[in-house]
Structure formats: structure tokens, C-alpha cells
Amino acid sequence: MNGSTPFVPLKKAGLDPQAESLVRKIKAFKEERRALILAHNYQIGEVQDVADYVGDSLELSRYAATTDAETIVFCGVHFMAETAKILNPSRRVIVPDLKAGCPMSDMITPEEVDRLRSLHPGAVVVTYVNSPAAVKAKSDICCTSANAVKIVRSIPPDRPVIFIPDQFLGDYVQRATGRNLILFEGFCPTHMRIMASDIETARKEHPKALVIAHPECQPEVAMKSDVVASTSRMARAVQESAVQTVVVGTELGMIYRLQKENPEKEFIPACSTCDCANMKVNSLEKILWSLEDLSPEILLPGEIVEKARKALDRMLEVG
Numbered sequence: 001m002n003g004s005t006p007f008v009p010l011k012k013a014g015l016d017p018q019a020e021s022l023v024r025k026i027k028a029f030k031e032e033r034r035a036l037i038l039a040h041n042y043q044i045g046e047v048q049d050v051a052d053y054v055g056d057s058l059e060l061s062r063y064a065a066t067t068d069a070e071t072i073v074f075c076g077v078h079f080m081a082e083t084a085k086i087l088n089p090s091r092r093v094i095v096p097d098l099k100a101g102c103p104m105s106d107m108i109t110p111e112e113v114d115r116l117r118s119l120h121p122g123a124v125v126v127t128y129v130n131s132p133a134a135v136k137a138k139s140d141i142c143c144t145s146a147n148a149v150k151i152v153r154s155i156p157p158d159r160p161v162i163f164i165p166d167q168f169l170g171d172y173v174q175r176a177t178g179r180n181l182i183l184f185e186g187f188c189p190t191h192m193r194i195m196a197s198d199i200e201t202a203r204k205e206h207p208k209a210l211v212i213a214h215p216e217c218q219p220e221v222a223m224k225s226d227v228v229a230s231t232s233r234m235a236r237a238v239q240e241s242a243v244q245t246v247v248v249g250t251e252l253g254m255i256y257r258l259q260k261e262n263p264e265k266e267f268i269p270a271c272s273t274c275d276c277a278n279m280k281v282n283s284l285e286k287i288l289w290s291l292e293d294l295s296p297e298i299l300l301p302g303e304i305v306e307k308a309r310k311a312l313d314r315m316l317e318v319g
């Protein structure tokens with residue numbers, strides 16, 4: 001189903017008294033716990049509004065790596081909180097809900113990395129951050145959707161590259177760099193829902209619209225879009241464009257930030273069922289409880305942290 005009607009944000013500006021009280025308590029606890037709240041661009045509006053920083057995976061990694069806050073409350077999905085812990089292991093990293101996973105991340109295992117390495121000796125393993133810590137620990141370098149092209153370009157052209165786990169981001173990188181990558185068949189079930197026909201219909205209905213899409217979308221969708229970028233780069237592209245109507249080819253939560261930053265523009269979801277249930281399990285209540293209890297906490301074996309850190313540090317150095 002394509003979204004021919006403008007998007008109505010989940011929560012309009014202005015909180016009800018119960019939410020206001022939760023926000024006051026969160027702020028008080030945050031101070032007491034010397035905590036930093038990070039939220040991904042797909043989080044529900046209330047969660048974005050209470051966060052210290054809202055961003056894409058790369059930006060949130062950088063905030064996590066450099067903060068001197070005692071506790072990081074990570075409002076996103078599990079691999080993002082793990083990444084924060086790996087980059088800043090002396091900090092306590094807590095999440096509002098441990099059940100916020102990422103199906104794409106679950107598609108790849110450390111054993112699969114071993115198998116791919118044995119099939120392609122000498123290859124460099126580039127791992128999208130949407131992956132478990134144990135997989136990062138077996139990788140040479142990580143990437144996010146914001147820097148994947150740059151990371152692959154940094155690898156000498158004579159070295160084969162294994163790109164895991166997202167075949168569609170990998171495909172996008174192949175087209176952008178002109179390099180052949182050894183791809184794994186992982187994908188995002190949420191972005192998979194957007195069809196090329198959705199973009200065609202939206203373009204017919206909104207001929208002047210700017211069409212933005214995430215590189216996790218299927219290649220036919222990416223190729224039909226004007227801007228293919230990470231979530232924060234999409235936000236920048238919208239701010240820099242004079243176009244009034246924007247067709248959004250990514251997870252629906254993104255529209256809250258876009259609408260907030262561009263109240264005069266109209267946002268049309270490319271697909272009105274493109275929502276990631278995992279990104280939506282966090283709430284104000286759960287943030288408050290996690291701050292009260294300092295739990296659930298992300299804990300990782302030291303050996304995994306040490307190895308995964310190398311792949312993430314290499315990424316931050318390059319991209």
C-alpha cells in the first residue's frame with residue numbers, strides 16, 4: 001500500500017499531563033544519575049523529545065564514544081546499545097527494553113563469518129553495525145549506512161571485500177563504488193516492504209516531490225529515489241531542499257523528526273506499513289524505570305568488546 005495521504009505524526013506537539021509528569025521525573029533522575037539519553041531517528045516522538053541527542057547510527061556512536069556521562073540510556077535497538085558499550089566500556093549502558101532487537105542483525109552469526117572467510121581467504125570483512133557484537137568481533141572494519149561507501153573505498157582495490165549482513169546496502173555500495181562485493185543475503189524486513197511500484201505511484205500523485213530513501217531499501221526502490229542516505233543525512237537533504245512535498249522511503253518514525261524540523265513541508269510515506277516494531281517498544285515509562293533501576297544493562301564479555309572495538313575504531317578513523 002503506498003501512502004498517497006500526508007502523514008499524521010503519532011503524537012502532536014504538547015504532552016498530556018501524565019506524559020509531562022513522566023518527562024519531569026526522567027529529567028530529575030537523569031541529573032541524579034549523571035545520565036545521557038540517546039535516541040535513534042525512528043523512535044516515537046515523545047522519546048525523541050526527551051533525548052539529549054537524536055541521530056543516525058553513526059552520530060549516536062560518536063556521542064556514545066565521547067561522552068563523560070556515567071550512564072548512557074540508549075533508546076534504539078539492541079545492536080546500537082551494544083555498539084555504545086563497546087565504544088565506551090567504562091560507562092554503564094542501559095536500555096528501556098531489552099526486547100528491542102533487529103531482525104537483520106539476527107540474520108548473521110560469528111560462524112557464518114568464519115564460513116565466508118574460509119570460502120574467500122584474504123578478503124576484508126566489512127560489517128554493517130546492524131549486527132551482533134560477536135560478529136563485529138570477527139570483522140576487520142564496521143560501517144554504518146552513512147559511511148559504508150567511504151569505508152569500502154578505503155580498502156585497497158586488489159583486496160576482495162565480504163560485506164555483511166545487508167545485501168541491499170551492499171548492493172548500493174557496489175553501485176556507488178563500482179566494486180564487486182561478496183554479499184550475504186541479510187535484509188531489513190521493514191524496508192523490504194517498500195516496493196518500486198510505491199515510488200512510481202507516489203511520483204504520479206506528487207510529481208514535484210523529493211523522494212528520499214534509505215539504502216536498506218530494495219535496489220529498484222533506491223534507484224527510483226532522488227536521495228539515498230542514512231536517516232540523519234535524509235533529514236539534512238530535506239532541510240537543504242526548497243521542495244515542499246517529500247516522499248519518505250524509510251521507517252515511519254523518521255517522519256516525526258522531519259515534520260518537526262520542517263513544519264511547513266508535507267511528508268508522504270512511500271509505504272504506510274513501513275514500521276519497525278522493535279524501534280517502537282521504548283516509551284517514556286520504560287525510560288523512567290530504566291533510570292530508576294539502572295537496568296536492563298548491556299553487559300558484554302571483555303574479549304568480545306576488545307575485538308569488536310578494533311573494527312569500530314577503524315570505522316570511526318576512516319568515516
Ligand code: 13P
Nearest residue numbers: 056057058144145230231
Ligand atoms: P541509520 O544508521 O541510517 O540511522 O539506520 C539505522 C537503521 O537501522 C535503519 O534501519
Ligand code: SF4
Nearest residue numbers: 102103104188190276
Ligand atoms: Fe533493524 Fe530494519 Fe528495524 Fe533498522 S528498521 S532496526 S534494520 S529491523
